[in-house]
Amino acid sequence: MIVLGINAYHGDASAAILVDGELVAAVEEERFTRVKHTAGFPAHAVRYCLQAAGVTIQEVDHIAIPRNPRARLVQKLLYAVKLPRFALERVRVLGRFGRIKEALAQALEVDPKAIKATFHRVEHHLAHLASSFFVSPFERAGVLSLDGLGDFASGMWGIGEGNRITVWGSVPFPHSVGMYYTAVTQFLGFWKYGDEYKVMGLSAYGEPEFLEEFRQMLQVKDGMGYEMDLRYFRHHTDGPTMTWEAGEPQLGQLFSDEFVRRFGDPHPPRTPVGRREENLAASLQARLEEVVLHQINALYRLVAERTKQPTNALAYAGGVAFNCVANGKIFDATPFEHLYIQPAAGDAGLAIGAAFYVWHQVLGYPRKFVMEHAYWGPEFSDADIRRALERHGLAYRQLDRETLVRETAQRIAQGKVVGWFQGRMEWGPRALGNRSIVVDPRRPEMKDILNKRVKHREPFRPFAPSVLEEYTGEYYQHSYPSPFMLLAYKVRPEKRDEIPAPTHVDGTGRLQTVNKETNPLYWQLIDEFRQLTGVPIVLNTSFNENEPIVCTPDEAIDCFLRTHMDVLAIGSFLVERA
Numbered sequence: 001m002i003v004l005g006i007n008a009y010h011g012d013a014s015a016a017i018l019v020d021g022e023l024v025a026a027v028e029e030e031r032f033t034r035v036k037h038t039a040g041f042p043a044h045a046v047r048y049c050l051q052a053a054g055v056t057i058q059e060v061d062h063i064a065i066p067r068n069p070r071a072r073l074v075q076k077l078l079y080a081v082k083l084p085r086f087a088l089e090r091v092r093v094l095g096r097f098g099r100i101k102e103a104l105a106q107a108l109e110v111d112p113k114a115i116k117a118t119f120h121r122v123e124h125h126l127a128h129l130a131s132s133f134f135v136s137p138f139e140r141a142g143v144l145s146l147d148g149l150g151d152f153a154s155g156m157w158g159i160g161e162g163n164r165i166t167v168w169g170s171v172p173f174p175h176s177v178g179m180y181y182t183a184v185t186q187f188l189g190f191w192k193y194g195d196e197y198k199v200m201g202l203s204a205y206g207e208p209e210f211l212e213e214f215r216q217m218l219q220v221k222d223g224m225g226y227e228m229d230l231r232y233f234r235h236h237t238d239g240p241t242m243t244w245e246a247g248e249p250q251l252g253q254l255f256s257d258e259f260v261r262r263f264g265d266p267h268p269p270r271t272p273v274g275r276r277e278e279n280l281a282a283s284l285q286a287r288l289e290e291v292v293l294h295q296i297n298a299l300y301r302l303v304a305e306r307t308k309q310p311t312n313a314l315a316y317a318g319g320v321a322f323n324c325v326a327n328g329k330i331f332d333a334t335p336f337e338h339l340y341i342q343p344a345a346g347d348a349g350l351a352i353g354a355a356f357y358v359w360h361q362v363l364g365y366p367r368k369f370v371m372e373h374a375y376w377g378p379e380f381s382d383a384d385i386r387r388a389l390e391r392h393g394l395a396y397r398q399l400d401r402e403t404l405v406r407e408t409a410q411r412i413a414q415g416k417v418v419g420w421f422q423g424r425m426e427w428g429p430r431a432l433g434n435r436s437i438v439v440d441p442r443r444p445e446m447k448d449i450l451n452k453r454v455k456h457r458e459p460f461r462p463f464a465p466s467v468l469e470e471y472t473g474e475y476y477q478h479s480y481p482s483p484f485m486l487l488a489y490k491v492r493p494e495k496r497d498e499i500p501a502p503t504h505v506d507g508t509g510r511l512q513t514v515n516k517e518t519n520p521l522y523w524q525l526i527d528e529f530r531q532l533t534g535v536p537i538v539l540n541t542s543f544n545e546n547e548p549i550v551c552t553p554d555e556a557i558d559c560f561l562r563t564h565m566d567v568l569a570i571g572s573f574l575v576e577r578a
């Protein structure tokens with residue numbers, strides 16, 4: 001039985017495919033179009049998923065679409081009366097979704113009649129909840145989704161038990177914890193879709209000087225739920241529209257004139273930030289953490305009250321679940337002891353969520369799959385890689401695995417910038433050791449070297465560590481695994497001087513814990529580095545330069561040549577710059 005999940009006409013378009021209830025492939029469309037967060041129809045991603053599963057579209061039994069234009073129809077209609085522009089947008093959305101079968105047929109160059117699959121619509125937040133709970137290791141868990149907006153809501157919660165999710169509540173438009181964060185992100189001069197994580201990095205430099213104002217801006221109730229002070233925002237008057245130019249999604253301005261009256265002029269893009277911006281970011285982040293942790297605590301109590309049986313497991317999803325600084329505080333600030341966040345926690349993950357929702361909750365099959373790693377994308381053989389190296393006229397050595405790992409670890413320890421391209425590409429926005437740039441974490445200068453030569457990032461943004469899972473507690477104040485780089489922990493004070501490069505100004509690291517079973521080659525590389533240096537950690541940043549993470553060997557080689565990396569370890573080949 002084949003289930004295909006398609007997240008279309010939304011930011012982070014993506015596709016995922018299940019064969020008999022097991023995930024076989026999942027990938028974001030941006031990796032093929034080379035435009036970050038590509039919206040529209042994910043034609044390439046669908047083609048890849050079918051090919052990875054070895055099936056044609058004619059053999060697909062069910063197609064799951066994570067959007068239900070009929071969800072909250074009454075609220076939408078009431079809103080449309082107040083704002084005619086919004087009504088027009090709804091008509092456009094309904095039109096696009098009505099033609100999804102045709103779009104699919106066109107992308108695959110088949111007759112629409114050849115597609116025999118049953119189409120299912122899964123509400124946006126239900127797909128978020130499913131994307132986490134149904135692939136988590138938990139038999140029972142509190143489930144929570146928080147994001148900007150999807151199907152006219154910004155949050156949803158309930159309980160997951162076996163192959164069922166029961167929804168207990170949601171927060172309807174216009175109140176949104178994600179929009180709150182994005183509005184201030186725009187005000188601070190970051191207008192690109194997905195720029196929120198830059199502001200999260202910036203927040204560590206400031207003091208929450210404006211916390212009282214931000215508490216007014218985003219309020220919580222006794223139980224679950226939150227409300228915005230709408231005077232500071234304008235999405236409710238302008239309509240929550242998103243456009244995409246050449247595939248790249250863009251949101252209109254979300255902060256209001258009132259916001260400007262209170263905090264002054266917005267910060268101009270691409271100019272250095274000052275104390276006001278740092279303190280605004282710190283206040284924004286501090287309030288986000290209060291609200292998120294309040295929701296999570298309230299959910300814990302709700303599960304206990306409603307079911308008389310508490311759970312210490314939380315399955316969490318939605319764009320807000322990318323806030324690893326808030327996530328890292330869950331264990332200290334709430335009773336939850338187990339946490340699962342899927343690597344594509346944002347809207348790309350909807351493709352997986354919708355597919356598993358159909359498999360379990362619509363078709364009724366029992367649980368059996370757990371997503372233990374993020375390697376669900378394209379891979380390339382050594383023959384493919386060799387041809388790419390030869391096309392570029394690069395000198396290379398082909399090495400056995402032991403030698404490749406040993407020599408690469410030596411180069412890292414020598415302070416070289418190493419491109420590491422191995423196996424299947426990661427699902428989700430973080431490079432997790434298959435499409436990574438890896439450097440020595442002991443050298444404080446590595447951050448500047450990476451920024452100057454490869455990444456060209458704002459200087460306030462941190463770099464992340466990959467740590468052997470076994471050593472997590474020795475270096476960080478928590479040891480709960482963080483396989484998808486979605487938790488920030490404090491570095492133990494006595495270890496800070498040992499790993500300055502991937503330690504942020506506030507003494508935290510947004511770490512990836514590397515497991516010997518789920519990525520043996522990357523584990524071996526870091527372990528080799530540990531044997532050379534005594535440090536079981538490398539600095540890991542995504543293999544790209546202001547573009548989506550590289551997917552193919554050609555893209556990796558182009559990036560290696562364009563930027564000034566020293567070494568490229570690609571498949572079983574080692575390339576060194578003279």
Ligand SMILES: [Fe+2]
Nearest residue numbers: 147150319347
């Ligand atoms: Fe979402």
